[in-house]
Amino acid sequence: MTADIVAADGIAQPDTGPAVAGAEAAQSRLLRACRREPVDATPIWLMRQAGRYLPEYRALRERHAFLEMVKTPELACEVTLQPLRRFELDAAIIFADILPPLESLGFELEFHEGSGPLILNPLRRAADVAALSASEGDEGWSFTLQAIRLARRELGGGAPLIGFSGAPFTLACYAIQGSGGGDFAVARRFMMNEPRAWHAFMDVLARLVGRYLAAQVAAGAQVLQLFDSWAGLLSPADYREFVLPHSRAALAAVEGSGVPLIHFATGSAGLLELMYEAGGDVIGLDWRVDLEAARRRLGEGVCLQGNLDPVTLLAEPKALEARAVAVLKSAAGRPGHIFNLGHGVLPQTSPDNVRRLVDLVHEWSVGSQGGADG
């Protein structure tokens, strides 16, 4: 149970330990961009950069089930590092899933090949909220904390490590609906019909998420992203009433930690101001909103992350390059931009295109932000 498995796979970084690495990583492009400081080139990482588009990931998946990979720290660490060996990415993101923390509340989670996650005992009645075992334990994430420790050791003073959690709303969607995809009509109907029970459940989830994020910081995560994958299903009025206070509570738990917070949702073009009100040093944009328009709406006080259409990585190099440059131009070289896709890397993406994108972002933006010394 050490990092030897990973090291044996050829990771070359010296094991300098988190203390030294932390000091060096604080100088990184990503962390500087989160603080809206000038950088030598625009930092880039990609949601789902560790995933099925990589042959080395698929090779591991042939031997291990998805949840097994998530729950085995050495495997999760290995997958976390895979894309960093290929590409000059400016961050690693811990390989994990948003749902295992629900196991800390007594939800039973299964993943079936091809059909995605299932909650075997979804919450369907208001009375069930009181019965939730609001454990103070970490059985839903101890493996991820250990993976973070291993990955930090391997990364040394290199790329910073991003930790993450599902947001309370997105966790509630799965916990009530019992499965993913679609419009989460059962979960959203529960929200509408049972507002008291909803808020009580979201309180529980916000505390859970807050504890989980704080534990990731303690384990070595240097940036955190709150994924509210399904917030884009909500009207602005429902988001404000039923989601915003709980996302704010979850983020508030780590606001004093010194670790930058990225707040991301898809389909969020109607929600940006409310998401920002809920919290985050960085707002993650999907590709259906103009980056310049988001800057106008949110002001200069926030870092923006995004927002290339993931399908662009399936296109030919010429089309890919034109679109990546368009995103860089819309960011206008101002401090406070992290390049990313507007959603995760699609499984059918070619790693060659990922390399092309990472290199282009760095080369095109060199000097465009005025250099690291401002």
Next chain:
Amino acid sequence: MTADIVAADGIAQPDTGPAVAGAEAAQSRLLRACRREPVDATPIWLMRQAGRYLPEYRALRERHAFLEMVKTPELACEVTLQPLRRFELDAAIIFADILPPLESLGFELEFHEGSGPLILNPLRRAADVAALSASEGDEGWSFTLQAIRLARRELGGGAPLIGFSGAPFTLACYAIQGSGGGDFAVARRFMMNEPRAWHAFMDVLARLVGRYLAAQVAAGAQVLQLFDSWAGLLSPADYREFVLPHSRAALAAVEGSGVPLIHFATGSAGLLELMYEAGGDVIGLDWRVDLEAARRRLGEGVCLQGNLDPVTLLAEPKALEARAVAVLKSAAGRPGHIFNLGHGVLPQTSPDNVRRLVDLVHEWSVGSQGGADG
């Protein structure tokens, strides 16, 4: 091939014919609202108001395949009228599907129970665009024109009849991808990689849609809606370059007809200004954008349609009523609002809730727009 089947089912309206009916219908709430004239109560119709949530629709579907119902004018007319017999709706919308017009271009269409539409010969190579049979015929919609004639006769001077078409982009998505759902990555990659062929294909589709819409007006449609169901998959920059000119061309074909045009897309919170630039007297909003915010963005010169979350119709009456009133309040009683859902009625919706909503919208809004005489 007459309306006898429908009439035998108990439609009571006198068969006054389109001429008289047209004059009377011009006074209707819906048509007045489209022109931003004051109305006695806010008009309401619902996308997919004719559909699976109605037992009488399901009873017909047990005996007839979906495409058979679309292509048999008497059945399409009957389904069109079903919700009007139950609810005080302010419009009928012709029962049709957006895909059959593609058959006019040589695409072969099939619907399979449970899996949705399939195009058996999708367009995959740029060279295939030139080979499209840009027929000037109406084999992809003659049945719908006949259904419109039948429905107009049955509706008499009552509720106006809405015709519709898929927008060029949404038709291109299906024609290239070959099937529905998901992210239409194949179609959008084609758009990125083959811009010339894309524009050539969209030109063909815009002419097709323009002819189809004009034919619906000639057959008796009194309002038209352009459904760009999948436009919300696009970045604003891609929409502007690859979609806007073609939607504009399609709408321009009927702009002088005197028939109000509704332009609708889902997930369009980032695209509203561009959709309005493309055309439409009415912009149809989905529920993920604030109606007041849309009014601020688009100005007073446009009528807005929407935008209750369809899941609201699954909720208990109290929650449904509060949310419906919130939409009415955000429309602030100003002329130029058509109440609708933000997307189609969900199949699991109770007809009782639809009745509740229709009645509430009328009762709540009586007098709020200052009466029909302003």
